[in-house]
Amino acid sequence: MRKLSIVMLLFVFVAYTAYAGGYQVRLQGQKQTGIGLIGTPFALGASSMFYNPGSLSFMKANNSYSLGVSGVMANAIYQANGSNYQASTVNPTGTPFYFYGAGKVTEDLSVGVGVFTPYGNTLKWDNDWRGRYLIQEISLAAIFIQPTVAYKINDKFGIGAGLDIVLGSVDLTKALPNPIDGQFNMNGKTTEFGYNVGIFLKPNEDFNIGVDYRSKVNMKIENGQTEFRDVPQSLGSFFPSSGNFDAELPLPANLDVGMSYQISEKFMLALELNYVFWSAYDSLIIDFKENNEKLADSRNPRKYANTAIWRIGGEYKISEKLIARAGVYYDPSPTNKNYFTPETVSLNTVAFTLGLSYMPTEKLSIDLSYLQLEGLQEDRAYDPDNFGGTYATRTFVPGIGVSYNF
Amino acid sequence: MKYRTIIFLSLVGLLFACKPEIDEFKASAGSADFSNxxxxxxxxxxxxxxxxxxxxxxxxxxxxxxxxxxxxxxxxxxxxxxxxxxxxxxxxxxxxxxxxxxxxxxxxxxxxxxxxxxxxxxxxxxxxxxxxxxxxxxxxxxxxxxxxxxxxxxxxxxxxxxxxxxxxxxxxxxxxxxxxxxxxxxxxxxxxxxxxxxxxxxxxxxxxxxxxxxxxxxxxxxxxxxxxxxxxxxxxxxxxxxxxVIPYNGLVLTEQIQVDGLNAAYAPLGITFNLGQNPFIIADPNAPAGLRQITENEMVLLTTPGDSLRCAGWGSIKPIPDQYTLSExxxxxxxxxxxxxxxxxxxxxxxxxxxxxxxxxxxxxxxxxxxxxxxxxxxxxxxxxxxxxxxxxxxxxxxxxxxxxxxxxxxxxxxxxxxxxxxxxxxxxxxx
Missing domain, CATH: 3.40.50.1110 (SGNH hydrolase)
Known part of the structure; x- marks a missing residue:
């Protein structure tokens, strides 16, 4: 069992952001990323913990480790209606990393732990841009730590489950209009729990089916910090430089079904459907702990809708040491066209992926992946603020990682 | 293998160069001439x-x-x-x-x-x-x-x-x-x-x-x-x-003694007052005694001297002069x-x-x-x-x-x- 499985190789890649599907990021394995972000129907060792803990029970080595890093370069552009005004984001490059480690306790029972970030959003517009009263800068991060256990019931059927310990944080800054003409920042942290369960079926050597359900995690921030900056002295008592807030942000549940088929010795094809329960994100409510006549709680409708993402990908074994991958998918935006805010520029997105794995030895794999997302140009508006225009996005995510199985 | 990696990386590099683009706004004068x-x-x-x-x-x-x-x-x-x-x-x-x-x-x-x-x-x-x-x-x-x-x-x-x-x-x-x-x-x-x-x-x-x-x-x-x-x-x-800015009923009486005093003074004209908000008394040459209470469809102008309202009895013991009000x-x-x-x-x-x-x-x-x-x-x-x-x-x-x-x-x-x-x-x- 110490031999390296060619199909399994993992490289996993924690990702970050990126203007696709709200603030969800499904880039949790470099190999999976290369094949269109499909992961449910693969037994790729440790990185299965995210995509389908059921398939972790089919890991071939006794021990499996994956580590990697990637660069997220996301750009959004905005064109105001009826005006020659354009703005682009000035996002910093994200450098997320990931780690998975798993081992076999018995032939059929595997355990492991993964650290990954399936949700996140980092976005920065110029401070004086036209949408500044909606958002200047946001950073949303959720680090998942997932102890996982998987059991192979027989050679055709495995199940698995993980407990997610979620370390969430949010930091949001926006400008405030006249007469305040200042700035507002809120930030907070939370620890929440969720779970991930999966089933892996292997009707025959060439055909795999995976089903995975990842629970919703409600990021409930209690007693976060608020700060009103540069407020005129006469309004200072209404907009204090230090205060507290409560807020909730849902990380939506996912139901994923995928299948893969080994068409020939060299070529494998995979399909996957991710159903994302985005309707959980109805509004963002900021509950200021100390209200006054000018500072009421802030209720911001979002009205997201559930989405289905279809993915197709393939893998080609060039040699015993080299595997190439590619995939495409369409990720419809969960946003509502009348409640589209520039804090999450999530458009209907077409994406393609490329991947390459090089295995200098049986135990070691070096994996590269490349993802490009094209957010399709749309005219969108946030009606409560009467802020609209045409948006487009483009995101590049190159990644590199290593995995070691022994 | 090496050359494939190079191809892969240069492809990536090429794509990085591009940011998303949206057609820019096309300004035009139409059939007008704005030169002067x-x-x-x-x-x-x-x-x-x-x-x-x-x-x-x-x-x-x-x-x-x-x-x-x-x-x-x-x-x-x-x-x-x-x-x-x-x-x-x-x-x-x-x-x-x-x-x-x-x-x-x-x-x-x-x-x-x-x-x-x-x-x-x-x-x-x-x-x-x-x-x-x-x-x-x-x-x-x-x-x-x-x-x-x-x-x-x-x-x-x-x-x-x-x-x-x-x-x-x-x-x-x-x-x-x-x-x-x-x-x-x-x-x-x-x-x-x-x-x-x-x-x-x-x-x-x-x-x-x-x-x-x-x-x-x-x-x-x-x-x-x-x-x-x-x-x-x-x-x-x-x-x-x-x-x-100034509401028609901006005469705020907080004490019963004020109410009683005004009621007594205005009894001959049939005007009464209550605790809380009351319509101002305004000058009106056509009213009996040249004054009356303002109605809710009438206006008191922003230029009405605030201190006269607060401390000189305007709108209560004295009418607000006609130049500061608009009648229906x-x-x-x-x-x-x-x-x-x-x-x-x-x-x-x-x-x-x-x-x-x-x-x-x-x-x-x-x-x-x-x-x-x-x-x-x-x-x-x-x-x-x-x-x-x-x-x-x-x-x-x-x-x-x-x-x-x-x-x-x-x-x-x-x-x-x-x-x-x-x-x-x-x-x-x-x-x-």
């Missing part, structure tokens, strides 16, 4: 705000904003009669600051600015913005309206005196001499405003036939050379903050005058084939509240963002709102595509 634009009007056109025509607000007059946008479609230089002082041509500028009233209470409100107005010395050059604060329609046609010698004796307008081409010049004559290719005209407010702000007793309303006659002459002169243009109608001025009848006179003027303006727009800006209906929207890019506007005094501290004229943001209405009308009429401005980028009322 002039604006004609009153204080609203001049850029008057906070009770004065001062430097920074004048710089963002709505014609100046329009001219800036016209530059994207071939617009030329636009010269204003620049006021150098931040304190205006004449004294009277208001700023928001703390003051202490007769009861010893300190609060935030409009107070006179402490700075020197610069006076009305002629600027010495010809201007594109012929907005003259205080001008009524017939003033634009009157020769000598800008004669400096006439200003001290009240026969001429100091603001026009700053840029009149000659002692006997008229505003419309100067405008026509410009041979403009495009003009904007927003005039008529003062034909009824003086009546409204003086409680219906300090000025007369221009009659409808006269208004129509003057307006026809004005528009005729501006279009004589074939110029295209835009004309705006008048807002329902009693919706302005000036008329809606006076309000009806104002509204019907505006209705008639607006019918004339619409007819002229059609007759002369001009772009038409329906400011009246737009201000109806502002009264119920509008939002742009996350900033909200209403007609509420000081905090509404639309009206400046004088309660009649607009903030620079307010003038930007107006400019966008003009642009919409011009684009519609002439098939132009002039970019609108971002209202949020203009200054509002500054809080200390």
């Amino acid at each position: 634009y002039i604006s004609v009007g009153n204080s609203l056109t001049a850029g008057y705000a906070d009770g004065a025509l001062y430097h920074s607000a004048q710089a963002n007059s709505y014609p100046s904003i329009l001219a800036q946008q016209f530059k994207t479609v071939g617009g030329g230089e636009f010269v204003q009669p620049v006021v150098e002082s931040e304190y205006g041509v004449l004294p009277g500028k208001l700023v928001l600051d703390y003051s202490t009233n007769c009861l010893g209470e300190t609060s935030l409100g409009p107070v006179p600015a402490s700075g020197q107005a610069e006076g009305y010395a002629p600027v010495g050059y010809s201007v594109n913005n012929l907005g003259v604060p205080g001008a009524k329609t017939f003033h634009l046609l009157a020769p000598g309206y800008g004669n400096p010698a006439g200003v001290p004796v009240g026969l001429a307008n100091p603001y026009y005196a700053r840029f009149a081409s000659a002692a006997d010049a008229s505003v419309i004559g100067d405008a026509a001499a410009h041979e403009a290719t495009f003009f904007s005209l927003w005039i008529g407010n003062n034909d009824v405003l003086g009546y409204a702000t003086s409680g219906g007793i300090g000025d007369t309303i221009t009659g409808q036939p006269s208004f129509a006659y003057f307006m026809d002459n004005i528009v005729g002169a501006l279009t004589a050379n074939g110029a295209k243009g835009v004309i705006a109608n008048l807002p329902g001025i009693t919706g302005a903050a000036f008329f809606n 009848n006076e309000i009806a006179n104002i509204n019907s005058a505006i209705e008639g003027y607006n019918a004339t303006i619409k007819t002229l727009a059609d007759t002369y084939n001009l772009a038409f800006v329906d400011i009246n209906s737009y201000f109806g929207q502002v009264e119920s509240g509008v939002t742009y890019d996350g900033e909200s506007f209403s007609v509420t005094y000081v905090t509404g963002g639309t009206f400046s501290l004088d309660g009649i004229h607009l903030t620079q943001k307010g003038y930007a709102l107006i400019a966008n209405q003009f642009i919409t009308a011009i684009n519609g009429k002439y098939g132009a595509n002039i970019p609108k401005v971002s209202v949020t980028d203009y200054p509002g009322i500054e809080f200390p």
